[in-house]
Amino acid sequence: MSQPREIAAGATYLITRRVLRRHLLFRPDAAITQLLLYSLAVSTRRFGIEVHALCAMSTHLHLIVTDTMGVLPRFLQFFHRIVALGTKVLRTWEGPVWDHEATSVVRLLTRAAVVEKIAYVLANPVAAGLVRHAREWPGAKVDVDELGCGVLRALRPAAYLDPKNPQWPEEVALTLALPPAIEQDGGDGFRREVAAELERHEAQARAEVERQGMRVLGAERARNVSPYERATSFEALRGRNPTFAVGREQGDAWRIAAAAVRAFRASYRAALERWRGGVRGAVFPSGTWWMRTFHGASVTDVVFTV
Template sequence: MLPRFINPGSVIFATRRTSERRYFFRPDKVTNQGILYCLGLALQNCPGIRLFVAMFMSNHSHLVYEDENGEAPKFTMELNRNIAKFMNCHLKRKENVWSNDKASLPELGDSNDTIMKIVYTVLNPVKAGLVPLPTRWPGVKLLPTDIDKEIVVERPEKFFRKKNSKLPEKVTIKLCVPKDYGNTVEGKYNYLAKYKERLDSELAIIMAERKPGDRWLGVEKIKKVSPFSSPKTDSPLWRLKPNFLSAEKPKRIEMWKKWKSFQIYYRIAFDEFRNGNRDVEFPLGTYKMRLQQNVRVTLEHVIYEISPPFE
């Protein structure tokens, strides 16, 4: 198995689906509060995660965030573990909540790719024919237009201990502006303008593709769906899980070279370490060996001159 390349400062498009695509996250007050609390708790414990958007559909989740310090695996583990425990308590069950497939955490190429995936995330319930606008989705949703809000979530009564709990009674979630737009009022305005432009364009395409007579499922029916049911459509047995995503081929080539160079450098360093050299430097992006063995890590990426297989 190849080591996962955890690139500090990268923007991540995180996706995870439930076991057998069951509707465990079907929206209701308790479910929404529990998921939001788990999200706020994971953000609190991983301060280097800068969240841009989050959407929890009934059977899968999408998040887009910047991973400043290379904490994506820790953040993913804490978030998904707590959600799974909470939902099992809420639904009175014991088996897996999440699919056995590992979480998909591809790195995004640039600011345009970030906007594209943010809009994709926001429009998920509309694309699925559930509601005509993303704001009408009754489940957990944190949209770019919430950027000026501080979302305070109280600790749920279910699963979490009421007395002598080490967990905070409340957590606060605050969305961020991607760094490409700067930390200014003008930057925030430009970000929201770019987001709205792309959102309106994609929403128009979805509406144009709808056939006469197509109806939205609607909030009432969404809430009445059994959390133990699943879609009638088949899911592909095999699905590609890319390590990086970009709409531009030159950027994909650049990202592939960085990823491939990491794999080459890591294998050389790992073999050296296994042979007794405890001073060997591992490439920037090393995660597990850095945490478990406290190995030295390079301060910059080492890029080899290699040609990608898709040129």
């Protein structure tokens, strides 16, 4: 049984989902980029999700978003389904598109965590040895100067989506928002912080590529690889899937956040035991999603501080 997860309105997350067995189904050509941007814009508008950053790699997708309404599972289900079905049509692909592992959802609790994870997301193509600078990546992405102010636009893909259905408009626009942890300070300083962190990531990645004697693939070749091939680069076994991040040098922030997570889980399990014992008046902790949504369980207003 997986650990219960708190779903809190206003929380900011790093979300990662991988393609099945590292197939290159998200090769950054125009058709897949259009599908990803359109699907994201429609899905976020439907569920009140704010997008801060994204980078679609050939084998996985990174998003940094804020869930303003506390409905993240609904958004992920809807968005991932559209992307999967559209990809199956575009690639004439039979079988699953997404990896069988659960989506990685990491809550970003501090400004430092937001800055570091956005830079990490944008630097992904450089770290993979595909381009020398993040801005050169041809896939769906956000550039540093677009953070909190850019607008991503896409026409409705011809594949899969019914043009007669009003939920699929002909054109959509997705305005990039500043994360809540940044809004009060304005965007200029935030963009400078991300740019500096991104430059650090890029320099480390280029040094590692040179150390290994590798050649950078380049944007043009990345666009033209077969989407049916699989990535062959070494990938370490995936370790723990973190629940939250606080960033570097944040004092006691990690300890405090970990204590809040433990308290939430303990309270959830206690309520679940009562529920299983037939006590339908059991009260679950604030942020409980599944039991509240699908079983109508009562949820307290008391929030565990993180």
